[in-house]
Amino acid sequence: MPRKLKLNSLTSDKYAVEQLLSEAIEYGDVVGELQYREKLEKLNSEILLLKNANETHASVALFFGGEPVLGSQGILASFAGNVLDNFQELINKAFASKENGSLGERGKIPLKANSNLMVTQVAKGSFGFILDEISDQLEITETALKHTVDDVLELIDASAQPNEEKFEKLIESLDKRVLQSLKDFFITLDKAHSTMRLVGDELEYCFDSSFIHRARQRTEATEIDEDEELVRLKVLGLLPEHCKFEASTSEGKIIYGSTTRLAAEQFSSDLIGKLVSVNLMTKSIKPLHRPERVVYKLLEFIDKN
Incomplete structure (x- = not known):
């Protein structure tokens, strides 16, 4: 069960107990007050524990x-x-x-x-x-x-x-x-x-x-058209941890975009300034009420020489 759903349930229970505690104090119900205070303390502990828990699975x-x-x-x-x-x-x-x-x-x-x-x-x-x-x-x-x-x-x-x-x-x-x-x-x-x-x-x-x-x-x-092709690019920069690249085409056009994890792992700093063969995806995006735009994704390095 999602943590948010558990927290919603516990918070709802806490609110109900707070109302009961308020009524117990108002009517002088000492036993009830002690019980509700104990319950409220337990709920607060559960909420704090859940908020600090390390949820690892979907x-x-x-x-x-x-x-x-x-x-x-x-x-x-x-x-x-x-x-x-x-x-x-x-x-x-x-x-x-x-x-x-x-x-x-x-x-x-x-x-x-x-x-x-x-x-x-x-x-x-x-x-x-x-x-x-x-x-x-x-x-x-x-x-x-x-x-x-x-x-x-x-x-x-x-x-x-x-x-x-x-x-x-x-x-x-x-x-x-x-x-x-x-x-x-x-x-x-x-x-x-x-x-x-x-x-x-x-x-x-x-x-x-x-x-x-x-x-x-x-x-x-919204329409997306994708085209993969083998091209020669000069690598101007690549950030493996962010999966971002910048390069120039054989016509001298500067392009930039994202990379796959594979391409980021293949990259080494000695490729900067070199002309390499890569598998490049060109994506044309046609959104509602917006002009068409093109984005690039470097899929993998084919030839680093």
Whole structure:
């Protein structure tokens, strides 16, 4: 279960106990006052412990409302199956894109088994599902899947916000197939006239029907064209820790953009100023209400000589 959801529950319990404590003091209930003070102290300790806990695995809660949901009693099976499948596919593709640098035009999603989430609980209070990363390994640091889930929640939120700027920035690094899965997710929600609340490790996001419809329109109107080619570039600079590069083409044009992890690992400082062969992705982005723009991604070094 996401930490934020646990904190919400504990905070709600704390508020209720504080109200009971106030009433006990008002009516002179000494025994009740002692009990509520002890309970309140325990809740404060649990909240502090949870806030300081090192959550390493992915966990997210998806709550739905609107036409597909009957209060907290149930949810249309067809809708639930489709929307969870859309969300999982979005996670799978975002994870593979982040780890591999590129998904390719079609074919199987790489590392799919490494990015699957499990439905571990059904959540009520509208109707929803809790999805967790299940692993036998004890992790010291946050897993790659946890980072991906956090990034996807941020992307979903940016897609629906009235201000387009954050979405426009995020799609620069978005794979074409990830965008398609994002479209499918919002289409499923919008067609069903559903509302949604997403709860992650530290943040939660709420989407009414107008937000979901806006996100559908925005993602459907956005196009990404990708072209990979082998080119010769003079390396002017590369920051491996930030996966950023700057280079000049054979025509003397200065270009810059991001790199894959592979390219960052292949880089060495003696390549600065050298003419090298690289696999370069040129991405044309055509967003809603904005002019088309081009971004570059250095996929790998082919020939360093």
